[in-house]
Amino acid sequence: MQIAPTDRTTVRRQSQRASYERKLVDAVIDEALSCHVGFAIDGRPWVIPTIHARIDDVLYLHGAVANHMLREISGGIEACVTITLVDALVLARSAFHHSMNYRSVMVFGRATIVDDPDEKWAALHALVEHVVPGRMAEARPPSDAELRKTAVLRLPISEASAKVRTGGPIDDPEDLALPVWAGQLPLSTAYGSAVSEPDTVATVPAYVTGYRRP
Amino acid sequence: MQIAPTDRTTVRRQSQRASYERKLVDAVIDEALSCHVGFAIDGRPWVIPTIHARIDDVLYLHGAVANHMLREISGGIEACVTITLVDALVLARSAFHHSMNYRSVMVFGRATIVDDPDEKWAALHALVEHVVPGRMAEARPPSDAELRKTAVLRLPISEASAKVRTGGPIDDPEDLALPVWAGQLPLSTAYGSAVSEPDTVATVPAYVTGYRRP
Numbered sequence: 129m130q131i132a133p134t135d136r137t138t139v140r141r142q143s144q145r146a147s148y149e150r151k152l153v154d155a156v157i158d159e160a161l162s163c164h165v166g167f168a169i170d171g172r173p174w175v176i177p178t179i180h181a182r183i184d185d186v187l188y189l190h191g192a193v194a195n196h197m198l199r200e201i202s203g204g205i206e207a208c209v210t211i212t213l214v215d216a217l218v219l220a221r222s223a224f225h226h227s228m229n230y231r232s233v234m235v236f237g238r239a240t241i242v243d244d245p246d247e248k249w250a251a252l253h254a255l256v257e258h259v260v261p262g263r264m265a266e267a268r269p270p271s272d273a274e275l276r277k278t279a280v281l282r283l284p285i286s287e288a289s290a291k292v293r294t295g296g297p298i299d300d301p302e303d304l305a306l307p308v309w310a311g312q313l314p315l316s317t318a319y320g321s322a323v324s325e326p327d328t329v330a331t332v333p334a335y336v337t338g339y340r341r342p
Numbered sequence: 343m344q345i346a347p348t349d350r351t352t353v354r355r356q357s358q359r360a361s362y363e364r365k366l367v368d369a370v371i372d373e374a375l376s377c378h379v380g381f382a383i384d385g386r387p388w389v390i391p392t393i394h395a396r397i398d399d400v401l402y403l404h405g406a407v408a409n410h411m412l413r414e415i416s417g418g419i420e421a422c423v424t425i426t427l428v429d430a431l432v433l434a435r436s437a438f439h440h441s442m443n444y445r446s447v448m449v450f451g452r453a454t455i456v457d458d459p460d461e462k463w464a465a466l467h468a469l470v471e472h473v474v475p476g477r478m479a480e481a482r483p484p485s486d487a488e489l490r491k492t493a494v495l496r497l498p499i500s501e502a503s504a505k506v507r508t509g510g511p512i513d514d515p516e517d518l519a520l521p522v523w524a525g526q527l528p529l530s531t532a533y534g535s536a537v538s539e540p541d542t543v544a545t546v547p548a549y550v551t552g553y554r555r556p
Contacts, residue, residue, distance in 0.1 A: 136386075141409060161431075161529075162442070164424055166389035168382035172350075175380035175389055175424040177446050195355060210378055210389035216537075217375075219550070222482040223470050224492070228376070232391050256437050266522050268436040278438070296539050308480050309544040313553055314534030315375075323430075323526040325510050330523040336433070339527055 136236050137289040147290040156211055156233045156290055157182045159341050161259060161317075165189060166208040167239075180209065181254035182285070187235055188242070188251040189281040204240040207283055211235075214315055220297035221308040227293060229312065235288040242280040251280045261342075262335035317341070350450050351503040361504040370425055370447045370504055371396050373555050375473060375531075379403060380422040381453075394423065395465065395472035396499070401449055402456070402465035403495040418454040421497055425449075428529055434511030435522040441507060443526065449502040456494040465494045475556075476549035531555070 129150040131137070139146030147153075157163075163180045166173060181188050187209060216229035242248045252275070256264050270278070297310050319339050322332045343364040345351070353360030361367075371377075377394045380387060395402050401423060430443035456462045466484055470477050484492070511524050533553050536546045 161428055162426065164378035164380075164389050164391075164426070166378075166380040166387035166422075168385055168387045171382055171385055172420050172450075173380035173382045173387055173422040175378050175422045175448070177378075177424055177426040177444070179442070206386050208380075208387040208389045210391055212376065212378070212391040214375060217473060217553075219474060219477065220481070222484070222488075223466065223478065224482075224484050224488040226470055226473070226477075226481070228393070228473075230391070234389070236386075252437065256440055259431060259440070259442075260433060263433065263440075264437065267434070267440070268438075268517055268520060268522065270436070270438050274436075274438040296537070303482055304541060305543065306482060307544050308482065309538065309547050309550065310542045311536050311538040311546070311550075313536050313550055316532045316534065318530045318532035320430075320528030320530065323510070323528065325524040327518060328524045329519065330521050332525070333523050336523065336525075336527055339431075 131286070131288055133289065134287050137234065137287055139289055139291055142291070145291045145293050147292060149290070152290045152292070153233050153285065153288050154182065156213060156231045157187065158258070160211045160213055161341070163209050163211045166210065167205050179255060179259060180211070181251065181258035183250060183254050185285050187283045187285055188254060189239065189283065190252065190255055190278055195279055204238045207237065207239040209235045209283060216315055217313040218297050219310055219313070221299045221303040221306045221310050225297055225299050227297065229293050229295070231290065231292045233288060233290045235283060235285055237283050237287050239281040239283045242282050245275070248275060248280050251282070252278065260335060260339070262333070266333065345500070345502055347503065348501050351448065351501055353503055353505055356505070359505045359507050361506060363504070366504045366506070367447050367499065367502050368396065370427060370445045371401065374425045374427055375555070377423050377425045380424065381419050393469060393473055394425070395468035397464060397468050399499050401497045401499055402468060403453065403497065404466065404469055404492055409493055418452045421451065421453040423449045423497060430529055431527040432511050433524055433527070435513045435517040435520045435524050439511055439513055441511065443507050443509070445504065445506045447502060447504045449497060449499055451497050451501050453495040453497045456496050459489070462489060462494050465496070466492065474549060474553070476547070480547065
């Protein structure tokens with residue numbers, strides 16, 4: 129399924145890297161651990177890092193972002209959520225053509241507070257499961273008091289685009305014979321050994337020892 | 343050296359995690375491969391991922407960000423550059439107290455175009471060296487035509503703050519005896535094996551095989 133491009137989501141620079149394919153947008157959102165949420169207050173920009181979760185066509189945010197926005201604004205706020213995965217450093221023979229391989233997504237729209245208790249609970253469930261799949265089967269679920277203390281924002285994934293670069297460097301033809309190494313250095317996220325709390329009575333679960341992103 | 347907090351950089355949520363220590367701010371900026379640049383056009387937010395480099399008290403950005411901003415604005419633009427390093431997933435016994443360990447920096451200010459050719463050259467040199475230290479001793483330096491094609495922005499690091507979380511989960515006392523594992527899963531960036539271009543005539547340099555961030 130394609131997302132209809134809008135004026136904001138039409139990629140103009142390196143447009144051959146653009147995609148409006150919903151499956152790709154969702155895959156980047158689901159793989160990334162965190163996002164950067166941008167909004168403007170009195171015309172001045174703020175960018176806050178936070179975690180996110182997707183349920184079907186909605187991106188959910190919570191906590192810090194919601195609180196910050198709530199302090200200033202009620203009734204929703206224009207947001208731009210950007211999610212970036214860096215896959216490789218790309219070294220060209222010329223300084224100018226150095227690049228990175230990446231997958232990024234931008235979602236634009238009006239973020240609004242979730243009031244419905246069922247939707248809020250589902251969003252918080254999804255936020256924990258987004259970071260550690262399997263965790264909500266074990267963790268103590270939020271109490272009513274905790275639910276009241278947590279603000280959740282919803283942003284429909286209706287105005288969004290992805291941008292992807294893959295492959296090696298693209299040098300100018302006249303640089304190809306230069307005695308300068310050219311290629312890619314792949315990057316990925318490594319997961320270390322779990323560090324148990326001194327007072328934890330349980331053993332490390334398989335969803336932690338075998339942790340990986342989708 | 344401490345950076346004087348302003349209204350924008352005073353951390354209000356989880357303020358025990360805040361720092362205005364210039365050395366810490368610089369260390370996060372220097373370690374991170376990329377940043378997210380926020381700005382507003384007609385009051386609507388944009389967040390663009392890009393690379394950055396620091397020279398002393400100035401953060402430099404280039405290319406996509408500069409072009410995007412330039413399309414709309416001349417004479418500088420209010421920006422918020424946020425840089426985030428995620429160090430660990432933090433699993434508490436309760437869903438509510440799940441967290442992440444991270445180091446983040448926000449730099450606010452007016453980003454302006456670099457016109458001075460020497461400063462522009464130094465910034466582009468720093469941008470390549472930021473990503474791959476040692477690379478500019480080998481790569482073909484930018485030509486005059488390439489320099490003209492590249493826009494560079496400068497943002498003074500004068501209004502900035504850092505936020506850092508470390509350590510294990512902080513559960514409520516009544517949850518400590520729950521039979522739920524609690525602890526941290528450390529994250530780091532892993533560097534794969536270099537992939538040489540088929541037509542590269544040089545061997546993989548030591549600054550690639552031994553790549554690591556500062």
